[in-house]
Amino acid sequence: MSNTIKKIAVLTSGGDAPGMNAAIRSVVRTCAYHGIDCVGIYRGYQGMIEGDFKEMGPRTVNNIINKGGTILKSARSKDFQTSEGRKLAYKHLTEAGISALIVIGGDGSFTGAQVFSKEFNFPVMGIPGTIDNDIFGTSHTLGYDTALNTVIECIDKIRDTASSHNRLFFIEVMGRDAGHIALNAGIGSGAEEILIPEEDLGLDRLLESLQKSKASGKSSSIVVVAEGDKMGKNVFELKDYIEEHLPEYDIRVSVLGHMQRGGAPSCFDRVLASRLGVKAVESILEGKSNFMVGISKDEVTLTPLEQAIKGHYPIDMELLRVSDIMST
Numbered sequence: 001m002s003n004t005i006k007k008i009a010v011l012t013s014g015g016d017a018p019g020m021n022a023a024i025r026s027v028v029r030t031c032a033y034h035g036i037d038c039v040g041i042y043r044g045y046q047g048m049i050e051g052d053f054k055e056m057g058p059r060t061v062n063n064i065i066n067k068g069g070t071i072l073k074s075a076r077s078k079d080f081q082t083s084e085g086r087k088l089a090y091k092h093l094t095e096a097g098i099s100a101l102i103v104i105g106g107d108g109s110f111t112g113a114q115v116f117s118k119e120f121n122f123p124v125m126g127i128p129g130t131i132d133n134d135i136f137g138t139s140h141t142l143g144y145d146t147a148l149n150t151v152i153e154c155i156d157k158i159r160d161t162a163s164s165h166n167r168l169f170f171i172e173v174m175g176r177d178a179g180h181i182a183l184n185a186g187i188g189s190g191a192e193e194i195l196i197p198e199e200d201l202g203l204d205r206l207l208e209s210l211q212k213s214k215a216s217g218k219s220s221s222i223v224v225v226a227e228g229d230k231m232g233k234n235v236f237e238l239k240d241y242i243e244e245h246l247p248e249y250d251i252r253v254s255v256l257g258h259m260q261r262g263g264a265p266s267c268f269d270r271v272l273a274s275r276l277g278v279k280a281v282e283s284i285l286e287g288k289s290n291f292m293v294g295i296s297k298d299e300v301t302l303t304p305l306e307q308a309i310k311g312h313y314p315i316d317m318e319l320l321r322v323s324d325i326m327s328t
């Protein structure tokens with residue numbers, strides 16, 4: 001292990017996700033385990049620019065493994081996108097004796113980390129924290145599993161009312177660029193159709209599928225729509241379109257929204273966060289920089305930040321076929 005790193009800072013940035021606290025806890029305790037000081041930076045890069053730091057020891061992260069959100073708060077910082085902002089951030093880090101940075105966030109946060117690292121030759125490591133699961137180099141991001149469980153719990157409840165009133169529900173879930181939540185929660189909740197950004201089903205096929213479903217004797221249905229679906233209509237416009245063409249359907253819309261980001265992290269996310277935090281700290285102590293820690297086939301891995309930023313974890317097209325078969 002390196003003896004040049006004496007103090008590591010950790011921050012959370014971008015959209016919050018369940019499991020971020022468990023990752024902070026892991027970073028803090030791994031530092032303590034190796035006799036390294038740890039500093040928490042509040043409000044992401046904005047706090048770095050403002051020097052909003054707090055020393056963190058193993059007892060400062062008691063009772064947070066089970067909490068959603070992030071105790072360090074998150075922010076999107078415009079100032080960090082300027083070279084003056086980053087200079088100020090570097091000044092505060094060096095004044096505080098910090099010699100490496102762990103960023104918990106999404107691809108935007110990793111881009112910021114990479115720019116900063118290149119500019120000041122500063123060691124950085126990324127931990128993927130976003131419910132969308134859209135980052136290349138890891139099969140699971142922190143918060144994704146919890147979000148899936150939240151979504152299916154909601155859809156189960158909606159199904160009760162849908163079947164009592166013989167209604168068709170369009171349920172919008174998060175996922176601007178990636179359909180992981182929609183696809184997996186859709187299959188897990190028994191959706192009739194799943195609309196995702198990666199595949200344009202087309203309005204005709206949607207109509208055909210709903211017609212077939214009605215004819216087969218189904219009296220209620222759930223259609224899960226990712227917010228970034230490329231059908232060219234938002235979920236309310238879709239409702240209007242189907243109502244116009246299939247007047248026999250009584251249709252409602254439910255947008256799940258920010259509730260998908262909250263709640264206690266699942267056991268999977270807590271274990272993942274603990275593993276990734278350990279790997280992030282130990283990789284820095286081994287002299288590595290500019291990597292994202294992730295998981296692949298249950299092994300903890302390192303992916304160059306550059307690749308993690310550019311790529312996307314692809315959806316499993318076989319799941320679309322499974323979904324088609326399940327809606328028979």
Ligand code: ATP
Pocket residue numbers: 013014015016045075076077078080081082105106107108109110111112113115130
């Ligand atoms: P989510 O996936 O939840 O949106 P994210 O990490 O992608 O999370 P962003 O808002 O895209 O969230 O990025 C977070 C922050 O990273 C930005 O507010 C900004 O401070 C920093 N950042 C992003 N891109 C750059 C860049 N090119 N240069 C410097 N900083 C950047």
